[in-house]
Amino acid sequence: xxxxxxxxxxxxxxxxxxxxxxxxxxxxxxxxxxxxxxxxxxxxxxxxxxxxxxxxxxxxxxxxxxxxxxxxxxxxxxxxxxxxxxxxxxxxxxxxxxxxxxxxxxxxxxxxxx
Amino acid sequence: xxxxxxxxxxxxxxxxxxxxxxxxxxxxxxxxxxxxxxxxxxxxxxxxxxxxxxxxxxxxxxxxxxxxxxxxxxxxxxxxxxxxxxxxxxxxxxxxxxxxxxxxxxxxxxxxxxx
Numbered sequence: 001x002x003x004x005x006x007x008x009x010x011x012x013x014x015x016x017x018x019x020x021x022x023x024x025x026x027x028x029x030x031x032x033x034x035x036x037x038x039x040x041x042x043x044x045x046x047x048x049x050x051x052x053x054x055x056x057x058x059x060x061x062x063x064x065x066x067x068x069x070x071x072x073x074x075x076x077x078x079x080x081x082x083x084x085x086x087x088x089x090x091x092x093x094x095x096x097x098x099x100x101x102x103x104x105x106x107x108x109x110x111x112x113x114x
Numbered sequence: 115x116x117x118x119x120x121x122x123x124x125x126x127x128x129x130x131x132x133x134x135x136x137x138x139x140x141x142x143x144x145x146x147x148x149x150x151x152x153x154x155x156x157x158x159x160x161x162x163x164x165x166x167x168x169x170x171x172x173x174x175x176x177x178x179x180x181x182x183x184x185x186x187x188x189x190x191x192x193x194x195x196x197x198x199x200x201x202x203x204x205x206x207x208x209x210x211x212x213x214x215x216x217x218x219x220x221x222x223x224x225x226x227x228x229x
Contacts, residue, residue, distance in 0.1 A: 031215065
């Protein structure tokens, strides 16, 4: 079964600090995504990647960086965490058949910035 | 730009009753459409998807959805709900002209099933 693992599951960070969220998939998928979930907004795409060593901006990339060092791993980096980045973050992966693909999600990381 | 609207933030139903969750979309062509479910403290899981053919699609756990091009809708239904169907349900859209699957989600509908 498809598997996407996120770490940590929850984190408390201080304003201005650096935060790294990690994601690992064992699906052999080319595409990986980072979404954030906020009440009243559903999920919004931050960054995505379709190949190692390359990342693309999603709909809300400001304040976030992404890194894809290998096919299996995809990280989301908050260089200077802010209060507005308090949210639940989901990583997902999918195959390469375009928009028909099913996304497989991790369990999420709950980030609180204080 | 595409968008997805789920007009009902919360729905409460009794166990055994029917359920319909509404979803309207805005896109220049016929998109790929999805329903995902999020159980407490879990990630999202696919319920069903539509990309062509029969407008009525069957999904897991006896859920089904009907695509309507004329109404730009993709409503989700279940004939008889169980308490375990309590969750948040997301409708999502993917453009047909892009690689990968960059979904646009609705805000979700929280369903509470009363015993």
